Amino acid sequence: MNKLHIKIATFILGLHSALLATDIYTLDDCLRIARENNATLKSAKVNHQMAEETEGSAFPAYFPKVFAGGFAFMANDYLVKQKIDMSSEIEGMGQQFAPTMMQMGLDPTMLAGIPTTYSMGMLDKGIVGHLTLIQPIFAGGQIHNGNQLAKIGTKAAKLQEHLAETEVRKNTETYYWLIVSLKEKMKTIAEAEKQVDAIRADVQVAVEAGVAVKNDLLRVDLEKKKLESNRLKVENGISVAKLMLARQMNLGDSDFDLAEASLDNIHPPEEYRISTDEAVERRAESKLLAVNREVAEKERSMERGKVLPTVAVGASLLYQNLLDDDAVNGILFASVTVPISDWWSNSYSTAKYDLKAQKAAIDEAENKNLIKVDIDAKWNTLEESFRQIEISKDAVTQAEENLRMQREFYNAGTATLSNLLEAETLRQQASDTYTEAVTGYYTAICAYLTATGR
Template sequence: MKKAFIYLLFAAFAFPAEAQTLTLDECRAAALEHNRTLRNSRFDLEAALQTRREAFTNYFPQVSATGGVFQAQHGLVQADFGMTVPQLGTMNLPLSMVKRGLVGGITAVQPLFAGLKIVNSNKLARLGEEVGQLQLRKTEAEVLEQTDTYYWQIVSLRDNLSIIGAVERQLEEIHRQVKLSVRAGLVTSNDLLRVELRQQEIASNRLKVENGLKVSKMLLAQHIGVDWRGFDVGDSTLGEPEAPGTFYVSVEEALDRRAEYQLAEKNVEAQKYQKRMERGKRLPTVGVGAGYLYYNVADKDVDDGLVFAQVSVPISDWWGGAHALKKARIRERQAENDRQQAREMLAVEVERTWSEVVEAYAQIELMRRSVASATENLRQNRNFYQAGTAPLTDLLDAETLYTQSRNNFTSACAAYRTSLARYMRVTGR
């Protein structure tokens, strides 16, 4: 048994499980299937469906059954029975009855009119299900946007690591040249120390980027519901971003697609139903019913059927009903005001996000020019240094500018990808 366990343990370390590598589309699909926030939203929708089905049962007859048994210390019916006996005259005899008994019955009442409360409650429950569907759609859009953000953050950090690797190789070559110059007595050891300090700075940056990459992978893995220990993204690159013009839609079209605006409209509709429900509480209710009654209170079984009609008028509720109805009207106007405000604020959000997309795309072109300039600057300073016409500090400064420009270009590309994902969400796509 121990040998078998050792063999299994050896196999686990000798042949580790292959890492799960996912593309962006696969990450998005996994998020839609496994994300816990999205799963809770589906649970809310299922609960709303059950609420609608529960409200529909109010159309059915209300059936109730009762039963009981009692044992009294004395008879519940106490009386004196007058009796005349010849030669004895009139006598009062005590009479005690109904000391124990058994009662039971069942009734079914079918509502005919309930002030439209049943109808409106069913409409309100159906509206709640529609709200649940819109909330699910809204959550799906937010989950997909966050998936894209995490994904492009990982790609950006990977690109930063490749830049650091290139810089490390450049510094190694500079260090080799400076070391030879120090040995030849052409430069002092201070130049060598400057290069080593820069190498240590780059090593520190590598450590920060590697830790950030690990955390970003963990966040994305948790977000899409996979195990982060064996998870990685595909060999994706930021690539050549597509111009944003193909993604533009008008504000009015975007607003009609937004789940948030549709939710505001549903809130107005819900307040109308609430107002009708409040009005229905002050109307009479009418119902018909049938029942069966059984009792045995005098050692005699008695059962009987009955039919009945009932009318209930909530007279005392009229006193405060006018104020409650006015409050419901106020809530309806408030919901309409919220809808108008939501439309205006969503329009601002759409326009602002589009401006961010355009700005992010323009930043890419600016950073691309910076990379070209920094690359040429580094090349010239390397040649000048090798020719002995420029100091080492100029070469290190040029290398620093090159690194910054490359990192800025990567950040600009990632920012454009994430801003574009945000724009797709705020336009309801």
């Protein structure tokens, strides 16, 4: 093969490798992608924005309300009509002017033909318009309490967003460490397969030498099949865990891999501990309980405000053209409204909101106690997980030493193949237990930090 062919082959292999390249994520990468893409978190952010818009729309209630209106009309007849009787005036006029008319050679009876009644009408078309401003002075505290409720709604939506982010982080870390744990188990299985292959080679030699029977080879082959079965289970577990992690990160598929994670950077649990009372107050759930109580109190105030007097002042500018003549007028006015008929029913609804506020206060105290229990439980789990690491680490050391001794004994002919295979199984189990203890400890750290509002 000449140099040109070598270069072409190298280019094609490099291109193929690039096309098959898989994204490699660290824990920080997974958390960042989840924060940016997670659908639940996006929905919580939209709810927060909606609450902010609601708060903004409530504030203008403090300002005057300005509105304009008008109408024009054209009727098929006059809207205002009046008949005028002139009979007495015309009779008097006839008596007054009769001599003069006779002198002029006119017949006074002609005055009798003059109509004695007349009809007068007006307003068959017109235009009316107005510009009105009303400033509420007092509305039973409903404007103030309404704005306070809107602010509390924004605060609650922000806390809900924080809760969603916390949940996404916890789930992401849980699936991340699950995958790390399973990948470490794959390494343990690979190491066990090497050990079993080495044992099989030794048994094969022993069988050929006539110092072992073929049944020993069968036992080793069964152990290999068991390892293959375990490998398949772990591979399937990794596949499912990747799908769940991809869902948290809102990725289209699970075609990614995780960077090698260090399991040696272990800090004692005391470095993460804070006061339980402080942790309770830091929890978003505790703050939401306080928000729920505030909402109940504000709703009670709003209900009471419905039966208080409402006072407002205003001004209006009027324009009208009804008699073919433009006219502009200005009006200042004040209004006081007292909903007397609502006093009776409001006494019952106010009592209901009083009970609702009491219930919110009771729920807050009770749930804070439950949160405290949850924090203590998470701390106990964290301490237990740390101790499990120390125990399982010693178990790994003992299992490896036992395997070494059993191999020496088997080679010396003082131990059976079953003892050697059992020692290998114990070493594998001890290694898996240690891996689960370490990844479980990292998961417990995340759970405790979440429980303490961090």
